[in-house]
Structure formats: C-alpha cells, structure tokens
Amino acid sequence: MNFEFSEEQNLLREQAQGFLADNCPTTLVRRVLESDAPCDAELWKKIIAMGWTATTIPEDYGGLGLSYLELSIIAEELGRALAPVPFSSSVYLATEALLLAGSEAQKQHWLPKLASGTAIGCYAVAESAGRLSPNSLSTTVSGMNITGEKIPVADGDLADFAIVLARATSHATGDGVSAYLVDLHQSSVTREGVPTIDPSRSHARIQFDESDAELLGVPGEGWSLLQKIADRAAVLFAWEQVGGADTALNMAKEYAMGRFAFGRPIATYQAIKHKLTTIYVKNTLARSNCYYGAWALSTNADELPVAAATARVSAIQAYYFAAKENIQTHGGMGFTWEFDCQLPYRRSKLLATNIGSEALWQEKLITAIENRQLA
Amino acid sequence: MDFNDTPEEARFRKKAKQWLAANLPSSDELADLDYIGRAKLWQKKKYDAGWACIRWPKAHGGQDASAIEQVIWNQEEARCDRPDGVFGIGQGMCAPTMMAWATDEQNKRYLPKLASGEEIWCQMFSEPASGSDLAALRTRAVKDGDDWIINGQKIWTSGAHFSDYGVLVLRTDPRVPKHQGLTYFFIDMKSPGIEIKPIRQISGGANFSEVYFTDVRVADAQRLGAVGQGWKVALTTLMNERASIGDGGGGINFNTMFNLASKVNIDDQPAINDRSVRAKLANWYVQESGLKFTGYRSMTALSRGELPGPENSISKLVGAPKLQDMASFALDLLEASGAIWDPELSEDAGRFQAAYMNSPGIRIAGGTDEIMANIIAERVLGLPQDIRVDKGIPFNEIPTANS
Incomplete structure (x- = not known):
C-alpha cells in the first residue's frame, strides 16, 4: 500500500506552505476583500514565478509536466492560505479544458501563455439562477459568432480568454451544445465586475455580442466535455476546500484555547470540544477522499467520476461546516468585520457554488456509481 | 500513489491466501460444534501452522511479524467465511496488557494458550455506576495474606460465561483520589464466588454479562503493575480496545x-x-x-x-x-x-x-460517541481536559447520585 504523497511531494508542500505564510497572510486576503482590486497582483506574479501555473502543462507546451499529485498539494495550500488569485479559473478549469479538448493549434497558442502566466483563462458557463442544463442555455452561436450573457464568471474581469458553453442557433434545444474558446480582448465583449459573497475573489458579468469564437473540442459534445472538465476540476477544488477547512478548524481551536468563560478556557467545555471534533472528523474524511480523487486524476482511472464526486461532496460539506462553526466558536467576535472568521465562511460557499452545488454533486455521485455498476 | 503491495508484502499476501484456501475448515469439520468449539478449532489450526497472533513475539506464541503483515493477514482472513468472534478481547486487549505488565513466567504460561485458542479471556472494567467515568469503579479488593479478597459487581463483560480468565481493575484504597486507589489483576473465571448473569439486550441477544464477586480470592502474584497503579495498566488495555473495536x-x-x-x-x-x-x-x-x-x-x-x-x-x-x-x-x-x-x-x-x-x-x-469525541478533542486536537470537580478528593468523599 502506497497511498501517501512521496518525500519529494512533501518537500513541495513544505516549500508551498513557507512561501504562502510569507507572501499570503490573511491581512493580504483582507486587502483584496476591502478594495476594488480583482486579485493581489503581486502575489499572482510570485505564484507564476514559483512555476505553479505551469505544474501539469507538458514540457512541450512550456510547462513543468508534473503530475496531479503535485497540483493537488499546491491546491490544498492555496486553499489553506485563502489566496486571492485567479488560480482555480486559469489552472483547474481553462488549462484543463485545453488539455482535454484543445486542438494542436489552440494548445500551441494558449498553453505556453497559461504556463508562463502571460495569459489568464476563465470558465464562462453559468447564466442565470438555478441549475444549468443543456436546455436552459441561452448563449448562442451562429457561424462562429457568439452572443449572450454569462454571469457570474470567476475571474472574468481579469481573464484574457474564456471557455464558453453555448448552443448553435441551428439547434432549438438540448443538443447542439458546444464549448468555445473566446478571446476576451474584443470590442464586442463587455465585462463588468459583479459583487459576490466573497469579494476576495473576483467575479464578472460578460456579454458577448456576435463576438468571434473558436470551437473547443467536438461540435455538439460540449455538455459531455463540461462534465469531464468538471470532474477534473472538482478534485482540485476539493483540495482547496479541505485546505480552507483546516484553516477554519485551526482558527476555532486557537480561539477556544485562549478565550475564557466562567473562569476557564471555552475549549474545556464539551459543547466546544465536540464541535471541534466534528470539524476534525469531517475534514479528515474529506481529505482522505481527496487522496482518492488525486489518485484517480493522476492515473486517469475509470473511476474518476466516482472519486471526483466523492471528494467534492465531502469537501463541500466539511468546509461549510468548519467555516460556520468557526464563527460560532468565536461568538460575537466571529461576526465582526475585524476578525478573520468571515474569510473562510465566504470562501467556503463561493467554492461550493462555483462548479456545481452539493446537491448537484450528490446526484452526480450516485449516477457515477450506477454507471460503474453497469460497466 | 498506488494501492499495490510492495513485492515483499505481495509475497506475504500470496502465502496467506494460499494457506487460507487450503486450510479453511470444511462444513463437516464444524458440523457438531457450537460457535465456541468452531472458533477454537479454527484458532488451533492457525496456531499449529504459525498463522495465529503473528505480530506477537515467537516466545509468546506469535511469529514476530510486522504490523503491515498483521494487517494483510487480517484482510485476507476477513475475506474468508470462517468461525470468528471469541478471541478478539483476549488476544486484542488482554494479551498486550499482559505483555506490558506480567512476568516472563506468566507470559510463557498464558499467552501461547491464548494464541492457540485453548484458553479464552475476557475484560471486566465497567460497573453499574462507572461507565464513561471508569476510574469511579467501586468493586473492592482487600489484602489478606498473599491474596486479595474481592467483593462487588462488574457489568457489560463480553464472553464472561465462556472465558477461562479475565482481567479486571479493582479499588484497593478508597481513601485516596479515585485514579490512585486502583489496582489491576487477572483472575481465573472459575474462582469460587464468581457468579455470571447474562444481560438481555434490547436486540433480544445476550452478548454481555454481569459478573458478581462475593469473597473471591485472587493471588497477589496475579497483580499487574504496582498496588495503586491500576489506572495506568488499564490505559494499556484501553489503547488496544480502541484499535480493535x-x-x-x-x-x-x-x-x-x-x-x-x-x-x-x-x-x-x-x-x-x-x-x-x-x-x-x-x-x-x-x-x-x-x-x-x-x-x-x-x-x-x-x-x-x-x-x-x-x-x-x-x-x-x-x-x-x-x-x-x-x-x-x-x-x-x-x-x-x-x-x-x-x-x-x-x-x-x-x-x-x-x-x-x-x-x-x-x-x-x-466508549460512547461522547467519550470518543472527548478523546479525539484531547489526544488529537490537544484541547484541555474538562474541569473535574472530583479531582484530588479522596474517593470515599466524592458525592454520588443518592448519597
């Protein structure tokens, strides 16, 4: 049995932790939260200089050609630090979409830029309230011109290009959905920031008005491509989530040890101890499921859909629980702007809604288990 | 990252699989036996072939196997339909306590028979008034020459009625704070004065018993650890309980x-x-x-x-x-x-x-859900213990429900 990171990978984790402790304290996260800046540009530059954006991009395209285990470690540490950068959009989603479905020319053009950080990609899929379906898509493509509105798009105001899901006008419903690659530096593209529950990460509304688009992948197979991208991104999102959940646990623990009530630390009360134990248990289960997801992603295993959904569901649950109970452990102080409890609370729900909610992934999990049994 | 055995582990697993495939008891062999007889037959087979309690030292009936070999064996044995469920407490909890606290002679006498299944052991800690608060136990042992005389009651003892020996914690000094007045022994379950009454559970089964002690004698030589050190010895057993339940x-x-x-x-x-x-x-x-x-x-x-x-x-x-x-x-x-x-x-x-x-x-x-949560909070997260109002108070002055 070898179900653990290697020694070199653990060294990478140590290095990442040290780097983020120095370069991404919560004061920096709060600075982005309290300003109009879409991210911390300095931190983003340093992350690029560390080579993290190049992690899984093959060397032929200017990347490092490392495995998804290395990327999992980076994701967990970025999540732990609540880093206010467009990493998830550009790396887990845009890079993965190109690796999965990009033509040789598209890969040649974009992957070296993504690796070197000279381009940022984003994932423009959501359109309106409620769960997206092939039938509900209203963004359309005629010829190679795309028209419609995507909201919210994580990092949409920063990005240079977007992966967009749209339907060909020649098809009325359901089928005819394809993924497109759209350069966002066109005059027909308008973008504006949208306020969210987590202003430490930026989100935008993007309007396309007959903008130029290129097909990404096979025409008409956009919906199934979306599922494949989501499965891969879900593992990496889940790692960010367990990293964040651990941050919430540590904040709660530290506060409970130091806060006295009725003459003793509140950490001596079972109501608090059991709360923190429940957080620890949920985090531990979620982290072990993330190992499973990382293994499936790094080996391209057939059970990736099961593993990804398992990691994603437990990570959503763990992070939300840890973040809300961290505030509760802090009492009134946890509800103040001054305290940092708000940061994981905001981020947990943002990451939970970004690529499909808990309910959506529960459904995907059972469907994937049914499919595995049929196989 | 993979789920594979190392080459050495794979060889060991193959050996275990082969032996199991060739040696699982047939239905004919088991036909006329009750579940204890079946478990004993299987345990003896394993022992004779060197597959019983493999992690134990050879001198005690084991094979000096590594922890991972024990895990692999457990996995492979669990895949088989075989008699089960009689020796877990003795081998999993009593034996590690004996190894840590008994004399070499005692270990030579008792452990190989525990490994071979010839003798079955049980554990008697809980009492009607001390469950989660185990150190509040009241069953008394009073020194009498080279013996101790035991009076009181234990409860929730699994397998008491078919066990040959048992380990137990007793109160030897009620005048000192509760953890300090305990002493740990092992005892012959056939000793005069021991009475075992099965407890009927809400499920209808009776997996546990009450064990009553009336003037039961146990030799001082069967004490594990010093007089007053029983809590520390009990922790050895409890650590292993958590690993085996x-x-x-x-x-x-x-x-x-x-x-x-x-x-x-x-x-x-x-x-x-x-x-x-x-x-x-x-x-x-x-x-x-x-x-x-x-x-x-x-x-x-x-x-x-x-x-x-x-x-x-x-x-x-x-x-x-x-x-x-x-x-x-x-x-x-x-x-x-x-x-x-x-x-x-x-x-x-x-x-x-x-x-x-x-x-x-x-x-x-x-350990109830609540006790398990306390253990994780204190041992894993490092949170402080709850304030104990009975701390430092002589055991016989601690208030109880109806006093």
Whole structure:
C-alpha cells in the first residue's frame, strides 16, 4: 500500500506552505476583500514565478509536466492560505479544458501563455439562477459568432480568454451544445465586475455580442466535455476546500484555547470540544477522499467520476461546516468585520457554488456509481 | 500513489491466501460444534501452522511479524467465511496488557494458550455506576495474606460465561483520589464466588454479562503493575480496545442500502430514482469512502514502518451513528412493513431490523460517541481536559447520585 504523497511531494508542500505564510497572510486576503482590486497582483506574479501555473502543462507546451499529485498539494495550500488569485479559473478549469479538448493549434497558442502566466483563462458557463442544463442555455452561436450573457464568471474581469458553453442557433434545444474558446480582448465583449459573497475573489458579468469564437473540442459534445472538465476540476477544488477547512478548524481551536468563560478556557467545555471534533472528523474524511480523487486524476482511472464526486461532496460539506462553526466558536467576535472568521465562511460557499452545488454533486455521485455498476 | 503491495508484502499476501484456501475448515469439520468449539478449532489450526497472533513475539506464541503483515493477514482472513468472534478481547486487549505488565513466567504460561485458542479471556472494567467515568469503579479488593479478597459487581463483560480468565481493575484504597486507589489483576473465571448473569439486550441477544464477586480470592502474584497503579495498566488495555473495536460492522453498508433502494418502490418507481434518497445515499457513500481511504493512509504508514497518525480514531465515531441512521432509513424505505421483524417475512431475513436494534449498543460499547469525541478533542486536537470537580478528593468523599 502506497497511498501517501512521496518525500519529494512533501518537500513541495513544505516549500508551498513557507512561501504562502510569507507572501499570503490573511491581512493580504483582507486587502483584496476591502478594495476594488480583482486579485493581489503581486502575489499572482510570485505564484507564476514559483512555476505553479505551469505544474501539469507538458514540457512541450512550456510547462513543468508534473503530475496531479503535485497540483493537488499546491491546491490544498492555496486553499489553506485563502489566496486571492485567479488560480482555480486559469489552472483547474481553462488549462484543463485545453488539455482535454484543445486542438494542436489552440494548445500551441494558449498553453505556453497559461504556463508562463502571460495569459489568464476563465470558465464562462453559468447564466442565470438555478441549475444549468443543456436546455436552459441561452448563449448562442451562429457561424462562429457568439452572443449572450454569462454571469457570474470567476475571474472574468481579469481573464484574457474564456471557455464558453453555448448552443448553435441551428439547434432549438438540448443538443447542439458546444464549448468555445473566446478571446476576451474584443470590442464586442463587455465585462463588468459583479459583487459576490466573497469579494476576495473576483467575479464578472460578460456579454458577448456576435463576438468571434473558436470551437473547443467536438461540435455538439460540449455538455459531455463540461462534465469531464468538471470532474477534473472538482478534485482540485476539493483540495482547496479541505485546505480552507483546516484553516477554519485551526482558527476555532486557537480561539477556544485562549478565550475564557466562567473562569476557564471555552475549549474545556464539551459543547466546544465536540464541535471541534466534528470539524476534525469531517475534514479528515474529506481529505482522505481527496487522496482518492488525486489518485484517480493522476492515473486517469475509470473511476474518476466516482472519486471526483466523492471528494467534492465531502469537501463541500466539511468546509461549510468548519467555516460556520468557526464563527460560532468565536461568538460575537466571529461576526465582526475585524476578525478573520468571515474569510473562510465566504470562501467556503463561493467554492461550493462555483462548479456545481452539493446537491448537484450528490446526484452526480450516485449516477457515477450506477454507471460503474453497469460497466 | 498506488494501492499495490510492495513485492515483499505481495509475497506475504500470496502465502496467506494460499494457506487460507487450503486450510479453511470444511462444513463437516464444524458440523457438531457450537460457535465456541468452531472458533477454537479454527484458532488451533492457525496456531499449529504459525498463522495465529503473528505480530506477537515467537516466545509468546506469535511469529514476530510486522504490523503491515498483521494487517494483510487480517484482510485476507476477513475475506474468508470462517468461525470468528471469541478471541478478539483476549488476544486484542488482554494479551498486550499482559505483555506490558506480567512476568516472563506468566507470559510463557498464558499467552501461547491464548494464541492457540485453548484458553479464552475476557475484560471486566465497567460497573453499574462507572461507565464513561471508569476510574469511579467501586468493586473492592482487600489484602489478606498473599491474596486479595474481592467483593462487588462488574457489568457489560463480553464472553464472561465462556472465558477461562479475565482481567479486571479493582479499588484497593478508597481513601485516596479515585485514579490512585486502583489496582489491576487477572483472575481465573472459575474462582469460587464468581457468579455470571447474562444481560438481555434490547436486540433480544445476550452478548454481555454481569459478573458478581462475593469473597473471591485472587493471588497477589496475579497483580499487574504496582498496588495503586491500576489506572495506568488499564490505559494499556484501553489503547488496544480502541484499535480493535473498529466501527462494529453491523451488517449493513452503502451497498446493502443501495440494493434495498433499487428494490423497493416510491410512487411506482424504484426508490433509488428519488432525489432525496439519492442524496442520503451519497452522504453515506462519502463517509464510507472517507473511512476506507483513511484506513489506507494508516496502512501506508505501517507499510513504511511509521506509526499511523490519529486518523483511525474516528472510525467508530463515524461508523456507529452511520449504521444507526442507515438502519432507520432502511425501515422507512420499507414503509409499514419496515416494522416487521421476522426471518421469514422481513426483507433480507430481518437484517435491517437487526441493525436498527443493535446499533444503539455499538454507539456505546468501547466508549460512547461522547467519550470518543472527548478523546479525539484531547489526544488529537490537544484541547484541555474538562474541569473535574472530583479531582484530588479522596474517593470515599466524592458525592454520588443518592448519597
């Protein structure tokens, strides 16, 4: 049995932790939260200089050609630090979409830029309230011109290009959905920031008005491509989530040890101890499921859909629980702007809604288990 | 990252598999035996072939095997349909305590017979008034020459009626604070003055007993650790209890729930098509998966010759309530017929009803959910202990419910 990171990978984790402790304290996260800046540009530059954006991009395209285990470690540490950068959009989603479905020319053009950080990609899929379906898509493509509105798009105001899901006008419903690659530096593209529950990460509304688009992948197979991208991104999102959940646990623990009530630390009360134990248990289960997801992603295993959904569901649950109970452990102080409890609370729900909610992934999990049994 | 054995582990696993395939007892061999006889027959077979208690030192009847070899053996044996469930406490909890605290001579006398299954051991800690607060136990031992004389009552003793020996903690000095007045012994269960009464459980079974002691003599030579050191010795046993109790199994899991939901209908459709059913199943799946892969991480540590982290302490705390919730939901899925508990009439011979009635005990045995949560909070998260109002007070001055 070898179900653990290697020694070199653990060294990478140590290095990442040290780097983020120095370069991404919560004061920096709060600075982005309290300003109009879409991210911390300095931190983003340093992350690029560390080579993290190049992690899984093959060397032929200017990347490092490392495995998804290395990327999992980076994701967990970025999540732990609540880093206010467009990493998830550009790396887990845009890079993965190109690796999965990009033509040789598209890969040649974009992957070296993504690796070197000279381009940022984003994932423009959501359109309106409620769960997206092939039938509900209203963004359309005629010829190679795309028209419609995507909201919210994580990092949409920063990005240079977007992966967009749209339907060909020649098809009325359901089928005819394809993924497109759209350069966002066109005059027909308008973008504006949208306020969210987590202003430490930026989100935008993007309007396309007959903008130029290129097909990404096979025409008409956009919906199934979306599922494949989501499965891969879900593992990496889940790692960010367990990293964040651990941050919430540590904040709660530290506060409970130091806060006295009725003459003793509140950490001596079972109501608090059991709360923190429940957080620890949920985090531990979620982290072990993330190992499973990382293994499936790094080996391209057939059970990736099961593993990804398992990691994603437990990570959503763990992070939300840890973040809300961290505030509760802090009492009134946890509800103040001054305290940092708000940061994981905001981020947990943002990451939970970004690529499909808990309910959506529960459904995907059972469907994937049914499919595995049929196989 | 992979799930493969190292070449050495693979060789060991193959050897274990081959031996098991060739040596599992046939139904003819087991035909005329009760479950204790069956368990003894299987244990002896393993012992004679060098597959019993393999992690123990050779001098004590084991094979000096590594921790990972023990895990591999356990996995392979668990895959087989074989007699089970009589030696767990003796081999898993009493033996490690003996190894740590008994004399060499005692270990030579008792451990090989425990390994071979010739003798069965039980553990007597809990009392009617001391469960979670174990150190509040009241069964007295008074020194009399080279013996101690025991009076009192133990409870929740698994297998007391078929055990040859047992370990127990007794109060030898009520005038000092509670942890300091305890002493640990092992005792012959056939000693005059021991009376065993099975306890009938809400599930209808009787897996536990009350054990009454009336002027029972035990030799001072059977004391483990110093007089007054019983708490420390008991911790050796309890540490091993946590390692051996696990999630308690319980006979139902995600797969049985999934199959049930595929079989019964909601509004003329298989229940598995219902969104709320699917969401519940998903939650149990991720819990089970989380426990499984947490176990794999511990196994990896063992395989690398490291000590596993504290992660495994969560297995009973997660597994037991999950079992209860699944059983409860299974009965709901069956609607009115969920109430029927009959081997002929119930779905799957009453498996779900049995789990419903057994699961409350699993949440309590070997440390309640609440005690397990305290242990994780204190030992894993490093949170401070609760304030104890009986701290430092002589045991005989601590208030009790009706005094």
